Amino acid sequence: MQRRTFALAVSGLAAAALIAPLPGAAQKPIKVGFPMIMSGPGALFGEPASRGAQMFVDETNARGGVLGRKIELLVRDTKGNADEAVRVSRDLILRDNVDFLVGTLTSAEGPAVSVVAKENKIVFIAPIPKTDQLTAPDKLHPYVFRVASTTTIEGRTAAELMSKWNVRRIATISPDYAYGQDVTKAFVDYLKKLKPDVEIVDQQWPKLGEADYTPFINAQMAKKPDAVFSSLWGGHFVTFAKQAKPLGYFEAIKYNFFGAGEAASPETAKTMGNDYPFGIWGNSYDAFYWTEGPPAHRDYVKRLSAYLKDEHPSSWAIQGYIGMQALVEAIKKANSTDSDKVAKALLGLAIDTPHGKLTIREKDHQANRAQIYGKTVKDPKLGFAVMRPAVYIDPAKFMD
Structure with a gap:
């Protein structure tokens, strides 16, 4: 009898051993794929965005992770190409077995990777692409979310600001792809609504990555606009502005130039130095010198400065940071890493x-993300352009 009881006990222990997880199995990291431009002109924004995401991961892991698990961020270079973004995203899912995707930068990459997320039923949070097409009714699906601004928000905000200028003849110059087309249309349509007497005298559409803007600049100057709206961004804006300035382009329009696409970001300003066309208007997702921001922002800038070892840290880091913050808060809310449960947790999610x-x-998976806008001046102490004043404009009235 005793032998039978002993045998049953051993059998029970063996079965329990098969059912119970091995030590440390529950501690596998939560893998997050981060497809992002890390080379070429777009790296001016992509590299700091990835650093911001990694900072949030490091801070979270230092506090014990989420659901008792550490987070592992896997960054892959999309090279600013939609096909490459799709390839690395699929590779992250199928080979690296990531649990979620956060990333992409251009408005060509974002919608392309959204399709991959839908096919694989994996949550994808876009922290940067602005094109309205990403979350349009015919493109929306349960797994795509955006914590960036949109082309509608940005274009309408710029239009409202320019509507107050004493100008009538308006020109535009934007890259010829989804972002440039969408934000320019939003700007033009809203400006005409606010100021019906404006005239659109010229529209230039250089390809994304254009190396020689001279023909576009000369053609636009010949039309003699009073003001110009542009959505050239990152290294593309840098190349354009360096070619336009010696030709007297900005002087000809009396610096009535609105540079959307974060033309006033600290990255762009620091990169250009004295080559920057001081006096134009621009925007940025963040600015370390934004003193009007909440206390949480000042604390963030202090931590970011220490993390990057940069007294004047990046503005783009905040988009990677917020993208990861949204994901982690949704995981906590869902109490799970199951994509279906996390996707539901993201609906209506509010984060500080x-x-x-x-x-x-809930209706369009879009965050109420705004940006900082202002007229640029050269800061004598910093030696580069800053927005003064730098104003954070509420996007609520521009979203629908």
Whole structure:
């Protein structure tokens, strides 16, 4: 009898050993794929965005991770190409077995990777692509979310600001792809609504990555506009502005130039130095000198400065940071890493970001993300352009 009891006990222990997880199995990291431009002109924004994401991961892991698990960020270079973004995203899912995707930069990459996320039923949070097409009704699906601004928000905000200028003849110059087309249309349509007497005298559409803007600049100057709206961004804006300035382009329009696409970001300003066309208007997702921001922002800038070892840290880091913050808060809310459960948790999710409360709307998976806008001047102490004043404009009235 005793022998039978002993045998049953051993049998029970063996079965329990088969069912119970091995030591440390529950501690496998939560893998997050981060497809992002890390080379070429777009790396001016992509590299700091990835550093911001990694900073959030490091801070979270230092506090014990999420659901008792550490986070592992796997960054892959998309090279600014939609096909490459799709390839590395599929590789992250199928080979690296990532649990989620956060990333992409251009408005060509974002929608392309969204399709991959839908096919694989994996949550994808886009922290940078702005094209309205990403979350348009015919493109929306349960797994795609955005914590960036949109082309509608940005274009309408720029239009409202320019509508107050004493100008009538307007020209535009934007890259010829989804972002440039969408934001320019939003700008033009809203400006005409606010100021019906404006005239669109010229529209230039250089290809994304154009190396020689001279023909576009000369053609536009010949039309003699009073003001120009541009959505050239990152290294593309840098190349354009360096070619336009010696030709007297900015002087000809009396610096009535609105540079969307973060033309006033600290990255762009520092890169250009004295080559920057001081006096133009621009925007940025963040600015370390934004003293009007909430206390949480000042604390974030202090931590970011230490993390990057840069007294004047990046503005783009905040997009990677917020993208990861939204994902982690959704995982906590769902109490799971299952994509279906996390996707549901993201609907209506409100998080306290360094810029204040951010909410992801249920109806279109879009966050109420705004930007900082202002007229640029050269700061004598910093030696590069800053927006003064730098104003964070609420996007609510521009979203629908």
